[in-house]
Amino acid sequence: MDMEQQRVPIFLRYGGAEKLTTEMTKDELDQVSDSIxxxxxxxxxxxxxxxxxxxxxxxxxxxxxxxxxxxxxx
Structure with a gap:
């Protein structure tokens, strides 16, 4: 894995979410986890x-x- 990939937050690389999981509501977390x-x-x-x-x-x-x-x- 190159250094650029390491800097990309996991929520962008895997979940496609537009904000951090710590900023999400339960409904948003459920939707992202279902998508993943x-x-x-x-x-x-x-x-x-x-x-x-x-x-x-x-x-x-x-x-x-x-x-x-x-x-x-x-």
Whole structure:
């Protein structure tokens, strides 16, 4: 990663938001997070890869076909 990319705030690079997350209302944060999740799914699913997320202390993989599997710790 070059120095210019490091200076660009994360909210501009990934969320596309026009202001800092610390300045957003809950509704604005929800809208930005939904947008980021949608783009992450589109990118991963277009390559046949899952997205991985945690919920209630467990880790899951969601696949392009809609399957959601719990990832077991070894």
């Amino acid at each position: 999740l949608k783009r992450a799914k589109e990118k991963a699913f277009s390559k046949g890869r899952p997205i991985v997320f945690g919920e209630d202390g467990k880790v899951y993989a969601e696949w392009p076909d809609g399957r959601i599997e719990e990832i077991k710790a070894e």
